[in-house]
Amino acid sequence: MATPATQKAWIVERMGHPSRALKFRSDWPVPSEIPKDHVLVKIQAAALNPLGWKLMQLAPNFLAKRPLPAEYDFAGVVEKENGTEFEVGDSVFGFIHVSITLKTRQGTLAEYALVPDKCVTKRPSNIDAIHASGLTLAGLTAWQSLNCTRLEAGQTLFIYGGSTAVGLFAIQIAKARGIKVVASASSKNEELVRKMGADGFIDYTKEPIHKYLTSHPPSPKFHGIIDAYGLSDPSLYTHSAAYMAPDGVFVTTTPAPHRISLKELGYFVKTLAATTWPAWLGGIPREFKFPALKANKADLEALRNLVAEGKVVGVVDSVYEMQDALQAYERILTWRATGKVVVKIVE
Ligand SMILES: NC(=O)c1ccc[n+]([C@@H]2O[C@H](COP(=O)([O-])OP(=O)(O)OC[C@H]3O[C@@H](n4cnc5c(N)ncnc54)[C@H](OP(=O)(O)O)[C@@H]3O)[C@@H](O)[C@H]2O)c1
CATH class of the missing domain: 3.40.50.720 (NAD(P)-binding Rossmann-like Domain)
Structure with missing residues (x-):
């Protein structure tokens, strides 16, 4: 099936509590050009992080480059690629580093996201997309x-x-x-x-x-x-x-x-x-x-290997449907979630 021109996505439109900052849209463009060393991922699940709601509440629009899709972590399937190690159809997981989202204005609470090769790795067969979405x-x-x-x-x-x-x-x-x-x-x-x-x-x-x-x-x-x-x-x-x-x-x-x-x-x-x-x-x-997180492919591969060896597992607190993402934010905002709060994007 051809990649659609537009997609559903939760867009951060303004500063504030997620219920005020986010808008669910069905007309957000899917990137059509895939730059070298990038993949277009069809997202299966996106996991929330405190970084998402903290930036929504604290960073003004001009610093956060809004509007843009929310969130950073994902698991999904490679839809398109350009010059990477991946093939179309590969199951993958990873994240989009916040500094990259500011340049590319991509986010993972969306059906598709453009991700640089260094932020993606293949999903081991011993972990499903829901659990893999919160690993990175x-x-x-x-x-x-x-x-x-x-x-x-x-x-x-x-x-x-x-x-x-x-x-x-x-x-x-x-x-x-x-x-x-x-x-x-x-x-x-x-x-x-x-x-x-x-x-x-x-x-x-x-x-x-x-x-x-x-x-x-x-x-x-x-x-x-x-x-x-x-x-x-x-x-x-x-x-x-x-x-x-x-x-x-x-x-x-x-x-x-x-x-x-x-x-x-x-x-x-x-x-x-x-x-x-x-x-x-x-x-x-x-x-x-205070080490600020770096997008480092070697570290990501090392983490992936520990998962593949069964030495690291992903713990999931709760799973929400895409249209219920605001409830997912309510859950993470309690500071009582034990493990990842995940939003299912597609089956
Ligand atoms: N520097 C970076 O690049 C970076 C990257 C990722 C995360 N972070 C930061 O790391 C922190 C943790 O993120 P996370 O995603 O792991 O959080 P999280 O899973 O959403 O944290 C939820 C957990 O916090 C515990 N908690 C609540 N209040 C607490 C308190 N006063 N003292 C100790 N534990 C408390 C709760 O466990 P109990 O019920 O057992 O207390 C709950 O299970 C956040 O501040 C996040 O912004 C920084």
Whole structure:
């Protein structure tokens, strides 16, 4: 069947809550020209990420290059290609890096998306499109965060936010590298976090996590910490000398406020001070890193291989029909989704 000229897509038209920012359209153009090293993917499923709703609510139109289709993660089938390793009909998954969406104005909450080769890989046969759709953005973030910690097999990693999508991938990838993992989450997610491979578990809801770790320091101290949730309060980092080894690295997925309020802005100022004031002048004597996600084909292939080997699985919280995408946003906005919130585009 010939590729249609127009498609259904959820378009981000303005800044605001998804219910205000998004419009469902049936007349959005399907790209007809496929640039070199790109594929046109017929999307089967798109997974939501906090990045989507955060940008909708925080970035003004001129910065976000609106209007454009929402979201970044996908699984689908190659419809067309130009000079890539893929063939028409290949089952694939991947993401469109946010910096690329700003140039190409593509998004994955749509029937078709144009994606550069470096952001796509073949879907292993042991995972379906729904589960594969949520692998890339969170999985690569976990992979690249773990690389920043420089941890080796036998060392111990603490993951704050073990039940977030990034945290669930970080646990599995760390275990695949032979790293011991202690993870925190709310008690309802203990079983899942342990099933993913965590050796130790802490319920972060009982007591502020930095207080708990200071009064129960691990022995030996953690060799690295990943804050997969992205705490705006920097206390877990500022107290880390009590529970992280001197050469340990603290990695966060987001050091920025989750919402705009005076309290969150206060945390942001504290974070800036704590992460920039040098240790020799009395600053925090532990390394701090915030790695912005990179579109790296080698990392994507490594993640794919772990999935193909059954060492990493995708966890899905819920699945919505395309016309119900606003309900999917309501779900992810609760911050209680355990695993990916997925929107089914076609069967
Ligand atoms: N830097 C980057 O390039 C990058 C890339 C991807 C994601 N991120 C950021 O990473 C963070 C996680 O993203 P995600 O997609 O993994 O999130 P997510 O799966 O949507 O997170 C949902 C989970 O957050 C947990 N949670 C809620 N409040 C919490 C709190 N106060 N402390 C700890 N955990 C809490 C909940 O588990 P419990 O019920 O067990 O608490 C829930 O299962 C987001 O801030 C996102 O923006 C950054």
